[in-house]
Every structure is written in structure tokens, then in C-alpha cells.
Amino acid sequence: MAIHKGLSLRGIGAKAIDSVLRLGYAARFIARTAASSGTSLRRPRLVIRELYFTGVLSLIIILVSGLFVGMVLGFQGYHTLQTYGSESALGVLVALSLVRELGPVVAALLFASRAGSAMTAEIGLMKATEQLSAMEMMAVDPIARVVAPRFWAGVISMPLLAAMFSAMGIFGGYLVGVVLIGVDEGSFWSQMQSAVDFREDIMNGVIKSVVFGFAVTWISLFEGYDAPPTAEGVSGATTRTVVTSSLAILALDFLLTAFMFRGV
């Protein structure tokens, strides 16, 4: 029994040390990626190619989800606001919830499951099929050639996707609120214009989406690069990417919101 207890204690210790080690690896990994970004700057084509895969190919899911989220907001918002007789504020409600919260957060969650998992699987498989070793054997640094362009593509495309998600959502809210239910179009837009502040609302939303883009891309690339080179390893890494990214997005969102909107 004593041996068993010792073993499990040791197991907990080993797990704790292991997770701290992995965190350290991840930090060194992102530092190396940032330091090896010279190639991406010199050859922007590499980044543009990845922008297509992470950004453009995520557009459909982002736009469609944005539309539906906005339409649901239209219904729910109208239902609640109508009780207080202030349905003309529907535009403000839809725009603020999207720009401040739902846009960055939902777009980042979708981005993690669409583009993040794809990045992890791709890099994990490149490792498993020795493509990364082959690159190293050709004296080409895989971090500079494969990882860094994907990293910058992720960081750049995330705020753009979040902005398009919000725009599409506002359009959805307009469709339901104005076209379907018949809220006054003038007050829908004019109240939105006067209530949404560029710095307080839009810029903070952009900052959030940049941070989420950084976090999701970092997690995805690290999981892929660190994946055991087997089928099992890659599938495990892909799952971890989605789970860890989603938790990171929500935790970071809480922190950022706490800092940004205090006292407002």
C-alpha cells in the first residue's frame, strides 16, 4: 500500500512538472517563432498564402454564424426591450453585444475549431511524415518557413474575421428587427451610431480579437509542432488545440473585459 501511495504521489508530481515543462517549451517556441519571423517579412507571399488558408477559407463559417447570431440577437433583444417600450434601442443592443463581446469571442471560438485544428493537424502530420525533418536536412528552418508564416497569418486574420462576424451580425439583427418585425429603421441606425463609441467599444473589440488570434494560433502551432509523430498523437493534439483554445479564449475574455470596461 505504501508503495502504491508513493507511486501516485510521484505521479501527481510528475504531471505537475510535466505541465510546467510544456508551458516553458511553449514559451520558448513562441519566442523562437517571433525571432525567426525575418523570412516571413522578407517573403510576404508565404504569409499571404497562409492568410488564404486560415482567413479566406474560414469566411463561410464566420459569415453564416455571424448572420444567425445577429438574427437571434434581434429576436431576443426585441422581446426584452419591448417589455420596457424601448425597442428603438434594438440597434444599440445588437451592435454593442456583437462588437464588444460576441464578435471577438464567437469568431475566435469558430476560428479555433476551423483554422486552429487544421493548423495543428497539418503541422503534426508534416512532423509525422518527416517533412519537417526533411526541411531541416535541407538546411531550412521549419520554424521560420512553416510556423512563422502561419503564426502571422493567424494574428492578422483573426481581427478581420471578428470584424466581418460583427458586421454580418448587425445585418442579421437589422433583417429581423427592421425588415421582419418592423422596428423603425431610422432609430435603429441613428441610435446605434450615437451609442457605439469608436475607442471604448470598437477598438477594445479589436484588441480582444488580436489577443485571441495570438492565443489560438500559438496554441494550435505549438500543439502541432509538439505532437507525437503518430496518428494517435496528431488526433490528441488536434483535440487539445480546440479544448485549450476555447478555454483560453473565455478566460482571456474575462480578464480583458475586467480591465477594459471597469466603471463604464
Added chain:
Amino acid sequence: MLLQRMARFWHIAVRRAPRSDCDSTIQPLKSPACGVFPRIARTFAVPDKNIIEIKDVSFAYGKRPILTGINMSIPRGATVAIMGISGSGKTTLLRLIAGVMKANQGEVWVDGQRVNDLDGAGIYRLRRRLGMMFQFGALFTDLSVFDNVAFQMREHTDLPPAMIRDLVMMKLHAVGLRGAHRMMPAELSGGMARRVALARAIALDPMLMLYDEPFTGLDPIAMGVIRNLITELNSALGATSIVVTHDVQEALEVVDYVYYLSKGKMVAHGTPDEFRQTTDPLVRQFVYGEIDGPEAFHYHARPLAEDLRLSAGGDN
């Protein structure tokens, strides 16, 4: 701006090694010591007789020894096989030569450079003159056959696209796949993929070719094609080749000399004929594929009676 500064800082702080003639910013035509014309350099340099010298090398993963006390020397222009059963440490030896891993003990010399002492940049400079063909090709699956072969030329040289196109077509022609240059790796058969990998490995005319299990998993025809290509390319390039393999008959026909590894030790070496006529039981078992002998068929285990619970000791 910040990024540029960070990148510059990285160059100064980490990659402090001086920029050499082989740097990608310099046209290879002006610096024949590297790039696409390494052979010109060889005629001017005073070459050592042996391109590879391995002196008393040992390597271990943690406490598990993989290689112990390996000595080897490979003359320029030779084709040499490193053979042994799976897990005998031959791929590890190949990795030590390419500087992927460093020996715990002993010295590895490649082309007059001590690999143990090289830093990251030095190893990359050395690797530009190595070509390696991986076991299953390791082609970049997101690039076409053409782009795979052009990869190193684009990364390491400033050659104009027209010249790259000509060079790639010549390399593909050498392996008989000029017509397949538009195909993607997923569309190729195993043998074709291996040939593209070969074309990619010789893209920059390496001085040393490393083949990791080039015959594994190929049909007899593809195997014959690869075997021929190894011989032909070796004489055409004037390169040295190291073939790591356990396909005995194929290898014995291709190479000039054979090193045999067993359990991380160099147990025999000689010419292919010496290997065919050997009386050493360990080598005989390998060359003629006898299932039991010095390399035991059974993995180390308790006595059978114990595992079948037929004796007093086997009750757990």
C-alpha cells in the same frame, strides 16, 4: 519595425556565426564552394582522402545506449552500406553524420569539419552540401512535384525562375519523371514518390548522399529503378553515398563496402563479396535471412514454463 528589430537582434545575439560564402543572399555562381556547383570547389580544394571519419563514437538516449565505440572511415566517391537489423542503431549513425544529433563521446568528421563542434549555423552550412533521401520520401504534401524539387533552389539561391525551371526539369529527367512535374505527391505511387525524393535530394548537387532505407516497401521493379539510380547518380555527381538499409541483396549489388551493426556495435565490415562468403555466424544469419541464430528469434523473456505457469515460479 519592432519585428525587424527583433529579427536583427536574433541575428546578432543568437546566430552570431559570421555570414559565409554559402549565405543565401550571395549568388551561388560567385561562390562555387556551395550552392549548385559544389564540384567545382572540390577540384580546387585540397580534399582529405576520407570524407567521413568516425572515431570511437558512442551515443545514448538517456541511459539507453544506442551506439558504442563505432569507428568508420569512408573515402570520397565511395558507395557504402550501413546494414543491420531493425533497432541496431544504423539510422542513429546516419543522424550523427548529418548533425541531427551529437555524439556523447568520440568524434564525427565530415569533409574536414568536426560535426561535434558545429553550432546551428555551421550545421546548416554543412547540410547544404548533403542530400538525404528519407525512408518514405518525406515529400512536402502541399507542394507539387516541381515545387518539391525546386524547394532548395528557391530557399538557398537567387537563381532566376527560368534557370530553376531548367535545373528542376533536368533533375526530374534524371529520375524519369519529367512528365509528372505538375502532379501532387498524393497522386504518386510509392516508387514514383521515392524517385521524386531522390530528384529533390540531388537538387543542389550534394557532395554526400544519405539514403535512409531507400528500398523499403517497393515492388521489385521500383526497387530495381532506385538501385540503378543510386549507382548512376553516384557516378554522375561524383558524390559519396551512404545507404542505410536492411535489404541485403539489393545493397550488396550497389555498394563498394559494407559496415554491419549489431546492438549498437560495429561487428563486421568488408566488401560485398566478403559478406556473401562470410563464415561469421552473425553476418551469415543476416545475409541469408536465417530466422534464429546469434540474433535471437525470441525477445528476452522468462523461461516458457514459467510464463505458462507450469513451474513453481510462474504463479503471478
